[in-house]
Amino acid sequence: MDWGSVTAEDLVDALREVDWSSPPRPLSEFFSRFTVPKSLAKWDSRLKCNLYYYRTNYFIMIVFILGLGFLTRPLAILSAFLTAVTVAFLNDSFAGSFSEKATRTIRSFSPQLAAKMRPPLAPVIRGRPSAKRAIYICGQPRWVFVLISSLVSFALWYISCGLFTVSLALLIGLLATILHATLRTPNLKARLNTFREEFRAVWRNYSEI
DSSP, rough: GGGOOOOHHHHHHHHHHHOOOOOOOOOOHHHHBOOOOSHHHHHHHHHHHHEEEEEHHHHHHHHHHHHHHTTOOHHHHHHHHHHHHHHHHHSSSHHHHHHHHHHHHTTOOOOHHHHHHHOOOOEETEEEOOSSOOOOOOOEEEHHHHHHHHHHHHHHHHHOHHHHHHHHHHHHHHHHHHHHHHHHHHHHHHHHHHHHHHHHHHHHHEEEE
């Protein structure tokens, strides 16, 4: 993939649709080789490639930095957790996996309730399923869960008075992420992983036809 031709919107869509359940990259690889990009174009390409390839590592690093900032505010830790869950719900893979596991757990003691939590059938256009399907969590549109968790987390932030703490910790986490993505030289594994993800996306689209 030519990361230089990938727009920020394409990168956000890819991060939203990709599976985030994969384990983080080893620390020996994460802190392996650092160089300064030679041009603005190389920096742009490297930044997008590393943000996609090391996405799980960056997420854990930001959560860890946030956790350090909340050691004296236990309620703020719960707020940060709910905020992370809210962001995770925006990812298609996480939302689908969460809905499936929640429905399976409820089915074990209430099959009738689990049946009501099934998502509606995808619309069919000219004999083919719609390519742009809505995401449902436990039978409800995704935005319902995102809205509820956002309101609850905001209320907890307000009660714990940790807005300044989270702002500062989040800023440090984002700056550390951008700094690492800027200086970490993309390796062969990152390029091969990109090609593999492209093949999976093409195969998934082909199988839906």
